[in-house]
């Protein structure tokens with residue numbers, strides 16, 4: 217609802233709504249109010265020009281042309297909508313057939329590919345001849361002529377959704393193809409389909425006008441705008457308005473459908489030809505707290521960062537008052553269990569939190585620029601050139617239909633104004649910088665021709681197309697085997713060493729973070745609960761950090777014993793307790809912990825910890841694992 221009212225307040229949304237309202241009201245009311253008058257023959261006033269009585273003149277039977285144009289709105293619009301419905305329905309069936317039929321559906325894909333190559337109007341003429349003249353023939357002709365492009369669109373959308381992990385999970389779980397289609401796929405392609413159908417209705421309107429104009433569409437005594445144009449054409453030198461007025465009506469109604477489609481696309485975050493990532497960067501709002509002057513080598517400063525989403529029982533805050541900073545060449549790790557707010561923290565920095573998420577911060581400063589003030593376009597440019605993001609699954613970060621080199625080059629053409637040749641050379645150079653052998657050949661390959669580790673390195677290479685000051689790597693090694701994991705970590709280390717780049721490494725794996733980070737931030741339930749040098753992890757003071765360390769198996773772990781785990785379940789962000797969020801799982805917790813949330817206190821050495829019982833011995837965990845071994 218919010219998105220609709222926001223869109224209506226934009227010039228595009230307002231114009232679309234006004235035009236559509238005019239068209240629909242005319243379609244509903246004109247035949248009721250003027251239907252009879254428009255059909256009234258007046259042989260005394262044949263082929264009259266514009267006059268106060270007949271503003272755009274009369275036709276060969278003395279009928280008022282303005283009234284006929286208005287009355288024709290209903291038939292023209294209704295038939296265009298029915299034809300669009302036919303096109304979408306047939307397109308949907310043809311588009312999903314390959315998914316349902318497997319290999320047997322391949323010929324359908326080929327036929328659709330061939331049909332798409334023909335201009336839709338040619339196809340419509342072909343079908344109109346087959347189905348005969350009249351409204352039914354014309355509707356079927358235009359509907360079937362529009363079906364191939366919808367089939368292609370559906371096929372692309374279905375293929376896109378079908379390759380997503382959740383569909384694979386449903387298939388692995390033994391759910392049948394039909395059920396997967398109706399439960400998982402169709403709901404995900406509904407929005408772009410509706411948007412494209414609305415725009416397609418404008419095209420159908422034009423096509424109808426074209427067929428009727430050629431005498432293949434509506435037949436007398438019925439009339440639509442195309443028919444009126446055809447009739448007006450014969451007297452165009454005597455009364456040009458007779459042919460122009462129905463033409464203008466076609467343009468207005470076509471424009472109304474197109475604008476509504478475009479406005480709906482913006483409101484729904486859908487591109488006219490597919491789904492665009494709805495990564496609307498949320499403009500952070502300044503919360504309490506002022507930002508001081510930036511230290512010289514500071515790359516990132518975050519204070520009082522919160523991320524809030526609307527929830528069923530009120531706002532939910534998965535990130536609550538996070539504060540940290542990064543200097544050039546510093547590698548900081550964020551660890552924590554799933555759902556602790558690590559990724560949202562990273563996305564907030566990159567201004568990629570999805571709506572309706574709201575990012576608040578007291579300070580959000582990146583390479584000296586205050587991301588809370590100023591022009592969002594400038595921020596995007598700065599982030600585009602100075603921040604690199606590396607995600608967990610590089611397969612979904614690369615476009616499967618474009619060559620790797622072209623995708624890397626695109627970044628430079630977009631942000632650094634390089635020519636195509638220069639951008640390609642830089643892409644090859646960057647692939648070589650991330651230790652990809654034969655970079656020239658590899659640049660011409662598609663993502664699926666790369667191994668997982670190579671894709672991840674190519675993703676890092678994409679981040680290095682500019683001269684990033686900060687690399688945010690969100691679980692960059694989780695999907696990789698240990699050997700490749702080590703290569704990626706080494707690569708990150710060498711980037712830091714060679715270019716003095718700051719790195720924010722997000723991981724649920726303490727041992728990965730311990731290996732390459734200078735400092736470690738431990739997150740629990742949306743807060744930082746401990747901040748300490750990685751070299752001091754063995755002397756972690758927060759019971760949660762110590763529990764995480766104890767849960768990491770190593771070469772000395774006794775595999776005959778059950779692996780140590782952090783007892784209990786992580787906190788649901790929608791139900792964060794009043795006191796310390798870890799209290800329910802903490803062996804040291806007492807009544808005070810359950811009532812009062814401890815502050816994140818900075819010690820003399822600059823470390824931070826939020827615990828009422830920091831440093832107290834943890835008998836239960838200490839016996840489970842010798843924490844020293846984990847980070848040794």
Ligand SMILES: Nc1ncnc2c1ncn2[C@@H]1O[C@H](COP(=O)(O)OP(=O)(O)OP(=O)(O)O)[C@@H](O)[C@H]1O
Nearest residue numbers: 525534553554555556557558559560561570724789
């Ligand atoms: N778009 C969203 N709308 C509502 N809640 C969200 C959204 N994105 C994330 N959350 C919630 O915020 C919490 C933190 O998510 P986040 O992705 O930051 O966790 P994480 O620590 O990175 O976990 P993981 O290691 O599993 O990626 C989770 O409980 C998640 O359900």
